[in-house]
Amino acid sequence: MKRSRFSEEQIIGILKEQEAGAATADLCRRHGVSSATFYKWKAKYGGMEASEAKRLKALEDENARLKKLLAESMLNESALRELLGKKW
Template identity: 75%
Template sequence: MKRSRFSEEQIIAILSEQEAGMSTAEVCRRHGVSTTTFYKWKAKFAGMGVSEAKRLKALEEENNKLKRLLADAMLDNTALKDLLGKKW
């Protein structure tokens, strides 16, 4: 996945500019993002503070780590079943 050039803090600041009354097109032009990207950010970060966004990122990283651990355990389990299922 492509890494964003904006941090969560910057995204929330950009969204707050639009909420303060600046038009969406002007905010997008000023920061060099498309309106599609802006609305995706708004769907994800609307109403969040900086601390909440950091917590969300930490939870997503932890979730990915746990998914990898589960996949490794399932792979090991399948390999052991295959090994034990074969007759010597």
């Protein structure tokens, strides 16, 4: 997975600048991001504080770990079913 150049705190800081009245195009140019990226950040992190963003990241990481565990479990179960289903 590609790592972002910006941390959640930095993203929220950029969004706060825009809420304070800075022009979106100027912010994007100054920080070197596209307007599409800016609006994607705004959809995801809009109205959040830094602590909430950290909690969101932790929950996303835990969710990914649990999905991986579930996939491995289902794979093991299907392999056991296949093995037990064969006639000796």
